[in-house]
Amino acid sequence: xxxxxxxxxxxxxxxxxxxxxxxxxxxxxxxxxxxxxxxxxxxxxxxxxxxxxxxxxxxxxxxxxxxxxxxxxxxxxxxxxxxxxxxxxxxxxxxxxxxxxxxxxxxxxxxxxxxxxxxxxxxxxxxxxxxxxxxxxxxxxxxxxxxxxxxxxxxxxxxxxxxxxxxxxxxxxxxxxxxxxxxxxxxxxxxxxxxxxxxxxxxxxxxxxxxxxxxxxxxxxxxxxxxxxxxxxxxxxxxxxxxxxxxxxxxxxxxxxxxxxxxxxxxxxxxxxxxxxxxxxxxxxxxxxxxxxxxxxxxxxxxxxxxxxxxxxxxxxxxxxxxxxxxxxxxxx
Numbered sequence: 001x002x003x004x005x006x007x008x009x010x011x012x013x014x015x016x017x018x019x020x021x022x023x024x025x026x027x028x029x030x031x032x033x034x035x036x037x038x039x040x041x042x043x044x045x046x047x048x049x050x051x052x053x054x055x056x057x058x059x060x061x062x063x064x065x066x067x068x069x070x071x072x073x074x075x076x077x078x079x080x081x082x083x084x085x086x087x088x089x090x091x092x093x094x095x096x097x098x099x100x101x102x103x104x105x106x107x108x109x110x111x112x113x114x115x116x117x118x119x120x121x122x123x124x125x126x127x128x129x130x131x132x133x134x135x136x137x138x139x140x141x142x143x144x145x146x147x148x149x150x151x152x153x154x155x156x157x158x159x160x161x162x163x164x165x166x167x168x169x170x171x172x173x174x175x176x177x178x179x180x181x182x183x184x185x186x187x188x189x190x191x192x193x194x195x196x197x198x199x200x201x202x203x204x205x206x207x208x209x210x211x212x213x214x215x216x217x218x219x220x221x222x223x224x225x226x227x228x229x230x231x232x233x234x235x236x237x238x239x240x241x242x243x244x245x246x247x248x249x250x251x252x253x254x255x256x257x258x259x260x261x262x263x264x265x266x267x268x269x270x271x272x273x274x275x276x277x278x279x280x281x282x283x284x285x286x287x288x289x290x291x292x293x294x295x296x297x298x299x300x301x302x303x304x305x306x307x308x309x310x311x312x313x314x315x316x317x318x319x320x321x322x323x324x325x326x327x328x329x330x331x332x333x
Contacts, residue, residue, distance in 0.1 A: 136160035152202025244297035
């Protein structure tokens with residue numbers, strides 16, 4: 001039902017078990033205009049809830065507007081509609097905050113041949129049951145994905161196991177390795193693919209092609225560090241010392257200086273897209289690891305020595321409330 005002038009209303013059976021609304025697909029909107037104004041109805045299939053909300057509808061009165069001047073009508077209704085949708089979503093119990101935050105500001109309206117207004121947005125996210133499987137420690141290749149889903153409020157099963165259980169867990173994986181992500185009944189391997197997928201769900205992956213490319217570049221470089229360090233595991237004694245010394249004097253400084261340059265050249269706050277992304281989360285996890293003292297023969301002051309601005313960057317990320325809360329919760333468990 002449309003709202004009466006100046007007031008919002010929405011028919012619904014219940015919002016008690018409302019779960020999530022993502023970007024609104026234009027095909028889900030029924031938009032009609034006449035001499036009294038414009039009525040926008042969001043149809044049922046774009047609302048993911050149990051019990052389902054039937055629809056939400058909002059009328060933008062046409063009083064004092066020249067209906068035959070469509071551009072003027074669209075300009076006047078644009079902000080009202082956006083504010084209405086945001087207000088509605090924020091009021092729903094258990095709505096994912098990232099879903100509301102990612103509704104584009106200044107939502108764009110266009111004109112069709114029928115002279116009806118259409119709302120242009122991205123496709124909504126499908127709700128899937130997610131299960132992430134990895135070792136029970138705060139770090140490693142699954143940690144960026146864990147952080148992304150925590151920050152974005154994405155529900156998932158965080159299945160953690162001990163080192164002693166790995167021999168049995170790996171038998172259940174396609175490539176005898178972790179992490180894996182179950183999306184419903186589909187089991188996915190490869191940590192960067194998993195992180196990228198949940199980054200999109202969480203609103204932490206760039207939407208623009210160039211920024212996505214830059215994000216992937218950083219992710220790939222960081223994975224190089226993982227691979228180079230991983231190659232030293234299993235070594236011992238002088239062999240381990242020799243391998244780690246070589247990394248600490250050559251490869252790691254090269255990568256760390258490159259990463260610091262990327263940070264500085266893009267404003268100094270985040271690595272890409274002028275906002276927090278999965279590239280920052282992966283960098284954060286690896287920088288913490290290098291500073292931890294848990295890597296024999298890797299100096300704890302390596303980052304401070306070769307790329308000190310990365311330490312400042314890492315410390316700023318650690319203070320982001322959602323990240324701080326994540327690690328506080330783990331420490332308390």
